[in-house]
Amino acid sequence: MRTSWADLSANSAAENASSAPSVNKGRIGSTSAATRPAYVPPHLRNRPPSAVPAPAPVPAYSGPASNTVHGGSHWAGPRNEYRPGYGGGRGNRSGGWDRGREREVNPFAEDDETEQPFTEQENTGINFDAYEDIPVETSGDNVPPPVNTFAEIDLGESLNRNIQRCKYVRPTPVQRHAIPISLGGRDLMACAQTGSGKTAAFCFPIISGIMRGQPVQRPQRGARTAYPLALILSPTRELSMQIHEEARKFSYETGVRVVVAYGGAPINQQLRELERGVDILVATPGRLVDLLERARVSLQMIRYLALDEADRMLDMGFEPQIRKIVEQMDMPPPGVRQTMLFSATFPKEIQRLASDFLASYIFLAVGRVGSSTDLIIQRVEFVLESDKRSHLMDLLHAQRANGVQGKQALTLVFVETKKGADSLEHWLCLNGFPATTIHGDRSQQEREYALRSFKSGNTPILVATDVAARGLDIPHVAHVVNFDLPNDIDDYVHRIGRTGRAGKTGLATAFFNENNASMARALADLMQESNQEVPAWLSRFAARSSFGGGRNRRSGGGRFGGRDYRREGSMNRGGSDYYSGGYSSGGYGASSGGYGGGGYGPGVTSAWD
Numbered sequence: 001m002r003t004s005w006a007d008l009s010a011n012s013a014a015e016n017a018s019s020a021p022s023v024n025k026g027r028i029g030s031t032s033a034a035t036r037p038a039y040v041p042p043h044l045r046n047r048p049p050s051a052v053p054a055p056a057p058v059p060a061y062s063g064p065a066s067n068t069v070h071g072g073s074h075w076a077g078p079r080n081e082y083r084p085g086y087g088g089g090r091g092n093r094s095g096g097w098d099r100g101r102e103r104e105v106n107p108f109a110e111d112d113e114t115e116q117p118f119t120e121q122e123n124t125g126i127n128f129d130a131y132e133d134i135p136v137e138t139s140g141d142n143v144p145p146p147v148n149t150f151a152e153i154d155l156g157e158s159l160n161r162n163i164q165r166c167k168y169v170r171p172t173p174v175q176r177h178a179i180p181i182s183l184g185g186r187d188l189m190a191c192a193q194t195g196s197g198k199t200a201a202f203c204f205p206i207i208s209g210i211m212r213g214q215p216v217q218r219p220q221r222g223a224r225t226a227y228p229l230a231l232i233l234s235p236t237r238e239l240s241m242q243i244h245e246e247a248r249k250f251s252y253e254t255g256v257r258v259v260v261a262y263g264g265a266p267i268n269q270q271l272r273e274l275e276r277g278v279d280i281l282v283a284t285p286g287r288l289v290d291l292l293e294r295a296r297v298s299l300q301m302i303r304y305l306a307l308d309e310a311d312r313m314l315d316m317g318f319e320p321q322i323r324k325i326v327e328q329m330d331m332p333p334p335g336v337r338q339t340m341l342f343s344a345t346f347p348k349e350i351q352r353l354a355s356d357f358l359a360s361y362i363f364l365a366v367g368r369v370g371s372s373t374d375l376i377i378q379r380v381e382f383v384l385e386s387d388k389r390s391h392l393m394d395l396l397h398a399q400r401a402n403g404v405q406g407k408q409a410l411t412l413v414f415v416e417t418k419k420g421a422d423s424l425e426h427w428l429c430l431n432g433f434p435a436t437t438i439h440g441d442r443s444q445q446e447r448e449y450a451l452r453s454f455k456s457g458n459t460p461i462l463v464a465t466d467v468a469a470r471g472l473d474i475p476h477v478a479h480v481v482n483f484d485l486p487n488d489i490d491d492y493v494h495r496i497g498r499t500g501r502a503g504k505t506g507l508a509t510a511f512f513n514e515n516n517a518s519m520a521r522a523l524a525d526l527m528q529e530s531n532q533e534v535p536a537w538l539s540r541f542a543a544r545s546s547f548g549g550g551r552n553r554r555s556g557g558g559r560f561g562g563r564d565y566r567r568e569g570s571m572n573r574g575g576s577d578y579y580s581g582g583y584s585s586g587g588y589g590a591s592s593g594g595y596g597g598g599g600y601g602p603g604v605t606s607a608w609d
């Protein structure tokens, strides 16, 4: 049985380890070989005994003596050659699987058990042709060339097996470019459209790097302090949970252990998971700060830092927490750790802030920065506030009529406030449309239940605030309705990106009225950029509108935003060229109810965290 292999291989590899010469000299926190617990390299921890190579003499390791990544490569060591049985390293309980005590649950089996209301397989039908003509921009020194296939990248056998299990046949464009850059040890700021596979683009190099990297001896500071090697931060609990689930699949049987920590859930369970060992910690900032302050997590061994939705993580709401985590605790500085920032949108002001966290980084834009994918058909309809509900009802009736076997297609409806979400949900249910809701006033349990119920099709309508706008990968969302438009065009891009994912098509409808006049220009420009039909009335609004409201970055016309800010010479801060008025009304983190009340002050709960 697969799970027992872990124990056997752990024992056998541990025995091998004790007889092998150590190549683990001079690393951070290393101790003498005599006192070191036996090390089992991650890639061997879950192997069947037959797969464990004989304890061959270990060749002198020619790679770097530490994990520094100053423009160098992690790959100076022999490629394709794992080094079983070398001594020292990660024996204590804060890293890797707690061997002998725990069995790795097969995350793919969990998938099979989940109710599958839709017959279509998720990833087999990816339409790569949709990505053929996508423009790619890279800047920075010595950019590693892209690859065309996973086979060209040396990710390691067990990770490759998991890629197959995920049914990923080819890398998506962002993966083609980003993975070689990260494997080359380079810092990266990557911008690619929603649903284009960014999660795997940062997870694969991290998992592969940990599998192959120098073994680590965690400090003995406190038996209960966990020392992750990689930290992945994301802005919402649900997104962190999703990244955790994905990363567990990618790291299955690699021996790399992934743990998640997020707010709103009991901390004790998370503490227990951390105590069992952690290589990759996926977390929301608030809960992580809590764990750091309790000294239950130390960032001192971090080799890889990834910020998903990086622009959101560095906007006014989150920036102080992120600075605290990254700059004021014990995390190694840029250049020592490797840092990867990913998002579908990257305002230049945020790029400038983000550069504090990076060393000699490469900027990658796949598609235009902040653009939506052409796969999403965008419609904007002029609807007065008082008519919104009946208009939504018409859309839902039409959709039901076109539904497969009388089933309502999954529809995600975005509203501005938490109260608005509850009241719309109630009204929909009264009118025969099973709906549920997700927002910052709901308990975490309720939020998770709502999401599950939506995914399974039990309640095919989900009314949400912006808490569901970013990152969530819910298969089969056919329609996103912006019942209330956001104040920020980037939020619009992320919201509509919940459909039309992984090469599939989707539909997004926005209700627009005078209250949204400040968005007209940005919306019209975005639609034009994505080859959508812009209604004449919207163009008229756009021509009339001034740029006081949201972050209306499209004022210059033509190609927008698809740029590394370093190329622009000086920043045009506060000017009208880009995001004019961006930090004023409705700008970053200042949105009203949509963000669940902000929640950044003490005692205030945040929907984002």
Ligand SMILES: Nc1ncnc2c1ncn2[C@@H]1O[C@H](COP(=O)(O)OP(=O)(O)OP(=O)(O)O)[C@@H](O)[C@H]1O
Pocket (backbone or CB within 6 Å): 122, 123, 126, 167, 168, 169, 170, 171, 172, 175, 192, 193, 194, 195, 196, 197, 198, 199, 200, 343, 344, 470, 471, 472, 473, 497, 498, 501, 502
């Ligand atoms: N190489 C691949 N082949 C097929 N499917 C893939 C591949 N890479 C990723 N996917 C699938 O594509 C979907 C979208 O991926 P992911 O959630 O990582 O997108 P994203 O770019 O992070 O989106 P967002 O900007 O909304 O966060 C997921 O269901 C994922 O499993």
